[in-house]
Amino acid sequence: MDRELLGGFDMGLNRVFVVGAGISGLVVAYRLAQKGFRVTVFESQDVGGLASSYYIGEMRIPKTNRLVLSSDRKTQKLIKELGLWKRVFWRPLKSGIIYEREIHPLSSPLDLLRFKLINFWDRVRFATFLLRTILPLSYDLSKLEGLSVREWAVEELGQEIADKLIEPLILTKFGLSSDQISAAWFLDRLLSESRTRIRNRWGFIRGGIGQVAEKLAERIEGLGGEILPKTPVDEVVIKEGEVRGLRVRRGGEEKFVEASVVVATAPPPALCEMMPDLPKELSKMLRAIRYAPAVLGCYLIKERKRGFVWLANLDRDSSFGGLFEIPDYLEGFSDTLGASSVVQTTTYLESEGEKLWRMSEEEIAEAQIRDIAEIFGEVEVVWRGIYKIPHSLPIFLQDLPKVPQKTEVSGLYFAGIFTTLPRSPTMGLAAESGERAAELVAQDLKPQRPTNP
Numbered sequence: 001m002d003r004e005l006l007g008g009f010d011m012g013l014n015r016v017f018v019v020g021a022g023i024s025g026l027v028v029a030y031r032l033a034q035k036g037f038r039v040t041v042f043e044s045q046d047v048g049g050l051a052s053s054y055y056i057g058e059m060r061i062p063k064t065n066r067l068v069l070s071s072d073r074k075t076q077k078l079i080k081e082l083g084l085w086k087r088v089f090w091r092p093l094k095s096g097i098i099y100e101r102e103i104h105p106l107s108s109p110l111d112l113l114r115f116k117l118i119n120f121w122d123r124v125r126f127a128t129f130l131l132r133t134i135l136p137l138s139y140d141l142s143k144l145e146g147l148s149v150r151e152w153a154v155e156e157l158g159q160e161i162a163d164k165l166i167e168p169l170i171l172t173k174f175g176l177s178s179d180q181i182s183a184a185w186f187l188d189r190l191l192s193e194s195r196t197r198i199r200n201r202w203g204f205i206r207g208g209i210g211q212v213a214e215k216l217a218e219r220i221e222g223l224g225g226e227i228l229p230k231t232p233v234d235e236v237v238i239k240e241g242e243v244r245g246l247r248v249r250r251g252g253e254e255k256f257v258e259a260s261v262v263v264a265t266a267p268p269p270a271l272c273e274m275m276p277d278l279p280k281e282l283s284k285m286l287r288a289i290r291y292a293p294a295v296l297g298c299y300l301i302k303e304r305k306r307g308f309v310w311l312a313n314l315d316r317d318s319s320f321g322g323l324f325e326i327p328d329y330l331e332g333f334s335d336t337l338g339a340s341s342v343v344q345t346t347t348y349l350e351s352e353g354e355k356l357w358r359m360s361e362e363e364i365a366e367a368q369i370r371d372i373a374e375i376f377g378e379v380e381v382v383w384r385g386i387y388k389i390p391h392s393l394p395i396f397l398q399d400l401p402k403v404p405q406k407t408e409v410s411g412l413y414f415a416g417i418f419t420t421l422p423r424s425p426t427m428g429l430a431a432e433s434g435e436r437a438a439e440l441v442a443q444d445l446k447p448q449r450p451t452n453p
């Protein structure tokens with residue numbers, strides 16, 4: 001193994017090393033830097049991870065994370081702390097379902113009562129359930145442990161809703177049947193969306209939500225921390241129950257970096273690859289968390305279509321699973337770009353073996369533009385981006401393990417949304433897990449320089 005230290009960087013045993021510069025990794029590094037720790041963050045791709053952006057001139061368009069949920073207090077607090085609050089604006093987002101190429105609105109209880117795909121009394125039953133569960137503002141998810149979405153839906157909402165609505169929604173989301181997916185995750189997601197919908201406010205940041213990651217990175221560097229994008233960690237070296245170092249790749253070269261404290265935030269499938277010497281139980285736990293690959297399309301279009309909408313697509317023969325149209329991303333840039341709206345698609349896949357994953361970017365764009373036009377009418381696309389994510393979200397199988405953030409390996413900590421299961425992932429949960437990991441590290445170690453305010 002190459003024992004040479006990374007040229008040009010102040011590496012060594014006095015640092016905390018963070019793997020992954022998504023929101024959780026950046027928050028860990030920021031909180032530790034504030035506490036006086038020296039930090040280095042290795043990121044295989046771009047800073048921000050799922051919160052990174054496309055840059056078109058001076059404009060940012062989110063690649064993945066687009067919205068701040070009104071129920072996500074943690075992200076709102078972070079945005080305030082980073083001085084971005086005055087750029088936040090709120091919009092009502094209409095939502096609905098695409099079925100047989102037609103849009104069926106589903107934004108309000110009234111829409112639900114008018115929803116033609118299921119019979120009237122089942123619609124009333126669903127609406128009553130939502131009111132009964134949303135209003136107390138808390139729901140004991142532990143009651144649902146061991147229950148699948150299907151079992152829960154049949155019992156609570158009836159066979160027809162389970163078959164005609166819930167099953168296709170889950171298939172669209174994960175490519176898996178609803179009897180494999182955890183009811184606790186589904187309820188967490190349903191209730192947080194329904195509560196956001198009551199206020200009907202979804203938050204956006206003028207200039208792009210990618211500024212959250214950029215500001216975090218700026219603050220870390222301002223406190224003396226290092227962030228190294230395009231620097232994948234190939235291995236976290238563990239010997240005799242403790243962290244000994246990292247093998248990283250930078251500029252085509254592989255280097256060994258001595259390390260005694262590592263906070264790993266990459267998704268579990270990547271962690272399993274980079275940590276072959278994890279204790280058996282921990283490795284088994286991480287292996288039990290499967291992730292869905294996803295394909296995300298982004299299209300700048302000439303004419304606005306439906307405005308602020310989120311549509312889940314139940315048509316299984318379509319080239320995308322869900323679609324947003326969010327015109328205000330382009331505010332101030334429409335004239336220069338010759339576009340007035342943005343349409344973004346999200347398609348979760350069961351595996352990288354699926355056809356959409358194997359298609360070229362041109363083929364994906366062509367198929368998606370054709371399918372969008374079938375629903376919205378002709379679209380003229382002036383710019384497009386396709387983003388393939390090998391590990392996007394955990395598949396919320398039943399009985400997912402609770403991964404500890406401080407592990408039995410001395411010096412190894414975890415942060416990331418896989419430590420918050422079965423809660424439905426948000427930027428706020430990623431930030432929360434980052435803060436918890438920073439606290440755990442700080443309890444175990446002393447900072448190496450005076451604490452910054």
Ligand SMILES: Cc1cc2nc3c(=O)[nH]c(=O)nc-3n(C[C@H](O)[C@H](O)[C@H](O)COP(=O)(O)OP(=O)(O)OC[C@H]3O[C@@H](n4cnc5c(N)ncnc54)[C@H](O)[C@@H]3O)c2cc1C
Nearest residue numbers: 020022023024044049050065066067233266417425426427
């Ligand atoms: C399609 C989609 C849309 C979403 N939209 C929203 C939204 O609108 N609002 C919201 O609040 N939440 C949203 N979420 C959830 C949100 O993205 C996450 O909760 C959060 O951003 C995840 O942050 P993270 O740091 O845990 O993970 P990530 O952002 O995945 O960060 C992990 C990082 O580790 C890096 N990495 C992996 N392997 C290595 C390696 N070997 N070496 C170094 N680095 C490595 C990855 O490149 C990545 O940058 C969305 C999620 C998805 C998938």
